[in-house]
Amino acid sequence: MTTTLGKPGIHAASGDVDPDDIKDAEPNAVKRETGEALSAIIRDHAELFHAKTAITAPAVLAGLGATVHRQMSWSKETLPAGQTVRGLLEDVRREREADYWGGVAAKVDDKGTVGWAGGARDSGHKVYEALNNPASEVGRQIRGLPYQRRNV
Secondary structure, X not given: OHHHHOOHHHHHOOOOOOHHHHOOOXXXXXXXXXXXXXXXXXXXXXXXXXXXXXXXXXXXXXXXXHHHHOOOOOOOOOOOOOOOHHHHHOOOOOOOOHHHHEOOOEEEOOOOOEEOOOOHHHHHHHHHHHHHOOOOHHHHHHOOOOOOOOOO
């Protein structure tokens, strides 16, 4: 859903894609291109999908799908020239730790326990921001770079 629709797909969650949502693209091409893009991501990062890493959290998958949308031929919000999804993911921390994902894709309780409940609609946009804007506060956080600590 998010790969097909981009950021609007984060709120659409698990609904169906209406042909009007992609009226500027041929439906079979959308299916083929989406399948190829997601297959490449899964193949390139198979070990992360098999292990219990942050990438398997619903909010991270939603933000990642919306990021992948940026390389689709029908996307109106394309990646900058020379930028790739692979490049954006290169230095993202995969560990399910509060230091990286707390307040972005996970909630942290008073005891420091990380909870991955909530999901795509709650945190997908924040994950999208973090993935696509490495210099932002949340972008630096998920990459394990210094950022200004805030309450999470």
